[in-house]
Amino acid sequence: xxxxxxxxxxxxxxxxxxxxxxxxxxxxxxxxxxxxxxxxxxxxxxxxxxxxxxxxxxxxxxxxxxxxxxxxxxxxxxxxxxxxxxxxxxxxxxxxxxxxxxxxxxxxxxxxxxxxxxxxxxxxxxxxxxxxxxxxxxxxxxxxxxxxxxxxxxxxxxxxxxxxxxxxxxxxxxxxxxxxxxxxxxxxxxxxxxxxxxxxxxxxxxxxxxxxxxxxxxxxxxxxxxxxxxxxxxxxxxxxxxxxxxxxxxxxxxxxxxxxxxxxxxxxxxxxxxxxxxxxxxxxxxxxxxxxxxxxxxxxxxxxxxxxxxxxxxxxxxxxxxxxxxxxxxxxxxxxxxxxxxxxxxxxxxxxxxxxxxxxxxxxxxxxxxxxxxxxxxxxxxxxxxxxxxxxxxxxxxxxxxxxxxxxxxxxxxxxxxxxxxxxxxxxxxxxxxxxxxxxxxxxxxxxxxxxxxxxxxxxxxxxxxxxxxxxxxxxxxxxxxxxxxxxxxxxxxx
Amino acid sequence: xxxxxxxxxxxxxxxxxxxxxxxxxxxxxxxxxxxxxxxxxxxxxxxxxxxxxxxxxxxxxxxxxxxxxxxxxxxxxxxxxxxxxxxxxxxxxxx
Numbered sequence: 001x002x003x004x005x006x007x008x009x010x011x012x013x014x015x016x017x018x019x020x021x022x023x024x025x026x027x028x029x030x031x032x033x034x035x036x037x038x039x040x041x042x043x044x045x046x047x048x049x050x051x052x053x054x055x056x057x058x059x060x061x062x063x064x065x066x067x068x069x070x071x072x073x074x075x076x077x078x079x080x081x082x083x084x085x086x087x088x089x090x091x092x093x094x095x096x097x098x099x100x101x102x103x104x105x106x107x108x109x110x111x112x113x114x115x116x117x118x119x120x121x122x123x124x125x126x127x128x129x130x131x132x133x134x135x136x137x138x139x140x141x142x143x144x145x146x147x148x149x150x151x152x153x154x155x156x157x158x159x160x161x162x163x164x165x166x167x168x169x170x171x172x173x174x175x176x177x178x179x180x181x182x183x184x185x186x187x188x189x190x191x192x193x194x195x196x197x198x199x200x201x202x203x204x205x206x207x208x209x210x211x212x213x214x215x216x217x218x219x220x221x222x223x224x225x226x227x228x229x230x231x232x233x234x235x236x237x238x239x240x241x242x243x244x245x246x247x248x249x250x251x252x253x254x255x256x257x258x259x260x261x262x263x264x265x266x267x268x269x270x271x272x273x274x275x276x277x278x279x280x281x282x283x284x285x286x287x288x289x290x291x292x293x294x295x296x297x298x299x300x301x302x303x304x305x306x307x308x309x310x311x312x313x314x315x316x317x318x319x320x321x322x323x324x325x326x327x328x329x330x331x332x333x334x335x336x337x338x339x340x341x342x343x344x345x346x347x348x349x350x351x352x353x354x355x356x357x358x359x360x361x362x363x364x365x366x367x368x369x370x371x372x373x374x375x376x377x378x379x380x381x382x383x384x385x386x387x388x389x390x391x392x393x394x395x396x397x398x399x400x401x402x403x404x405x406x407x408x409x410x411x412x413x414x415x416x417x418x419x420x421x422x423x424x425x426x427x428x429x430x431x432x433x434x435x436x437x438x439x440x441x442x443x444x445x446x447x448x449x450x451x452x453x454x455x456x457x458x459x460x461x462x463x464x465x466x467x468x469x470x471x472x473x474x475x476x477x478x479x480x481x482x483x484x485x486x487x488x489x490x491x492x493x494x495x
Numbered sequence: 496x497x498x499x500x501x502x503x504x505x506x507x508x509x510x511x512x513x514x515x516x517x518x519x520x521x522x523x524x525x526x527x528x529x530x531x532x533x534x535x536x537x538x539x540x541x542x543x544x545x546x547x548x549x550x551x552x553x554x555x556x557x558x559x560x561x562x563x564x565x566x567x568x569x570x571x572x573x574x575x576x577x578x579x580x581x582x583x584x585x586x587x588x589x590x
Binding site: 097098099100101102198199200213239242243245246305307308310311312314315322326329330331332333334335336339343344345346347348349350351353354357362363365366367369370371373379380382383384385386387388389390392425426427430441442443468 | 498503506507509510511512513514522525526528529530532533534535536537538539541544545546547548549550551553555556558567570571573574575576577583585586587588
């Protein structure tokens with residue numbers, strides 16, 4: 001196995017600038033890893049020609065001394081991002097054959113910074129799911145296995161392909177998106193770092209929409225420092241996204257001082273849910289101890305409406321999805337059903353959408369349609385939006401009381417086996433998001449950092465939740481956790 | 496609130512997703528599971544609470560009402576399942 005694809009983004013940047021390695025060499029190393037990793041089903045469209053051309057251009061920039069931090073770094077892109085001329089189908093059959101005529105703002109900024117696109121990455125269809133099993137490409141597989149057990153495990157979802165690809169060193173880093181935990185949960189399941197920025201930090205333009213008031217793009221990387229570097233290239237105001245914040249992008253890497261003395265870290269008592277896995281409970285207590293040892297003050301806090309975050313999410317997200325996904329009608333792009341003689345336009349819509357959408361997407365569109373329908377709008381949708389106000393107020397109250405960040409588990413368990421949740425009802429799968437979904441509702445930044453290994457040999461992650469627009473401080477707190485935990489596990493290669 | 500097969504059929508119709516008759520009872524059952532979960536929201540006291548419209552307290556930007564884009568007919572039609580003579584083609588809409 002080539003060592004080059006194992007490099008962190010920061011190390012690769014430094015070696016590229018030192019002329020110790022070329023982007024072409026890094027890119028070839030990653031392409032070789034990708035071609036040998038079909039069993040992971042993480043990369044669903046490889047873009048080798050584009051990658052080689054971008055690598056050559058990056059090497060020229062590096063030679064000329066014009067090299068931003070991401071210059072020459074080979075990365076993977078979640079299939080949710082529109083990439084010009086390259087299949088972008090949100091892992092859905094309804095976008096079969098769709099090749100956008102435009103480039104998303106986030107990827108466009110990454111290419112301007114010199115990054116290299118290796119390919120598109122697997123995910124749950126339209127980012128709806130927590131296991132990457134709902135994908136037209138088939139499930140992505142976690143490179144990690146339980147000790148002495150060959151059961152195929154989920155890399156989590158919806159950014160499962162991104163998590164699997166980064167953990168297996170197929171790329172140096174990847175983009176993800178997070179609507180209810182879709183960056184942080186897969187990061188925790190695969191032993192990598194995943195950052196969901198403040199809502200509005202990264203432009204949503206050109207990212208296929210799921211729930212627009214919750215969706216946010218972010219980096220999935222091998223280290224906290226890498227997340228800081230990559231976020232700097234992804235973030236920024238975009239006139240094409242009216243919800244993107246018109247704020248300067250700080251130097252996130254410069255915030256990584258490792259000094260958190262005197263900061264107050266809140267431990268929300270409502271997150272200690274009934275039946276909490278004892279291994280997760282211990283991981284959480286150990287994490288708090290690490291932050292205390294680094295000079296932070298650990299404070300017991302209350303976020304009283306936590307319990308209602310998941311039900312509010314499962315009203316708001318499907319409602320927005322039912323509206324956003326109305327555009328898939330078989331007229332302008334993607335799949336159109338074959339029609340019978342005499343079928344009119346309504347039959348075309350109904351057959352196209354029944355054929356093109358998978359079962360989970362159909363379910364959420366219909367739930368969303370129901371909660372928005374006449375007679376139920378106030379009882380469900382408006383009530384959920386009021387509860388969302390209360391959830392955000394919970395966070396505002398603790399931050400106003402002087403809390404700098406909040407420490408919580410990222411997931412209720414380690415990665416589970418493929419198919420293990422498929423027999424249970426949808427609500428059981430939704431409970432995977434119990435620790436992550438609150439901060440999407442409040443628009444806050446959150447980061448998942450690997451800090452331990454469970455008794456079966458699988459990685460576990462902790463989550464830090466920050467104040468709005470304080471990603472720098474959040475990354476610094478995460479760095480302290482990363483250094484203290486000293487997690488250096490890698491999956492043993494079987495693919 | 497319990498969803499019967501008639502309601503499930505109505506929701507599928509509103510969502511423009513064809514669901515075969517034999518699949519409606521299972522669909523209604525799933526809806527009931529999810530709505531039962533959502534039902535918890537009824538416990539929360541939301542008197543006097545404003546429904547959230549924007550998660551960040553910023554005013555949406557405005558721009559001048561001018562044409563900034565256009566003349567891209569081939570690009571707009573490039574991904575259409577059926578495009579003819581510069582138009583999207585669809586089955587007959589009006590009898």
